[in-house]
Amino acid sequence: MKKTRIILLLVFFFIDLFVAFYLIPNYVKASTKTVDVVQFIVDVPQNTQITDSMITYAKVNKLNANNFIKDKKQVIGKFARTNIYKNSFAVASMVIDSKQSDESYMFNLKQNNFAFAVKTDIAGVTGGVLEPNDIVNVVVFLPAQKNGNDSAISPKDLQGIRVLDVRSNNAVSTSTQQQTQPGQISSSNNLPSIVILDVTPEQYVELYKYQNIGNISFAIRSRNTNVQDGYVSQDYSSIQSQAQQQSAPVQNNQ
Secondary structure: OHHHHHHHHHHHHHHHHHHHHHHHHHHHHHHHOEEEEEEEOOOEOOOOEOOHHHEEEEEEEHHHOOOEOOOHHHOOOOEEOOOEOOOOEOEHHHEEOOOOOOOHHHHOOOOOOEEEEEEOOHHHHHOOOOOOOOEEEEEEEEOOOOOOOOEEEOOHHHEEEEEEEEEEOOOOEHHHOOOOOOOOOOOHHHOEEEEEEEEOHHHHHHHHHHHHHOEEEEEEOOOOHHHHHHHOOOOHHHHHHHHHHHHOOOOOOO
16 A cells, blocks of 8 residues: 555656656747738628738737648638628638629519529620629610511610619629639630619510510619709600601602
8 A cells, every 4th residue: 555655656757757847947938939821901891801911920829729720822812701800810710712603682572573684695795894783774686587687676665774783694793703713714604694683573574575585675764863864864765756747758649
């Protein structure tokens, strides 16, 4: 029994020596050692692409640096997953490789309105400049029927419609696609070709009809809100009718 007690005392003695002369000194040494980690020097809004001017290196205690990103290359060119605030240290969960698709509009549709997608050649017709929240007039090309002529119309009830989103052939929002790097050519699947509109039931029935008998395009209104307010008082059907009358061929009476 006495021998066992002596052995235990010796074990505890060596443990104390190990803690006092190895663990504690190493812990103190580690607690004073610093490493460089990536830190944001400005506020970065959600979905913003991160550039070198937005970040720097900052020294932090090595013991607290395990989860922080230590190389700028792992951050530059990526996008902010959420709002990032100045002086925050970068961690992997803050950034993503590409923009997130913003589909919040699906929660903010007007009462009794719906989101309706229209396929069209946006790149060819509007130069690819159409963006969410643009206000557009729908233009429909109707091919000639038997013994008829081609025609184009802009129905009054399909004017002043808000664009919710613009998507590519593969249904990816163009706002989430990273810009093409110099020397690269975009795939045709990345061309904008689907427009999602904020419409009433009557409007989406009309759009569906025209989409199946003709080709739909868009005329984009000014993004200046003051100019947009002026559209309300204009009668586009009357203007269109006048334009058609002026362009009609004049018949000679013999």
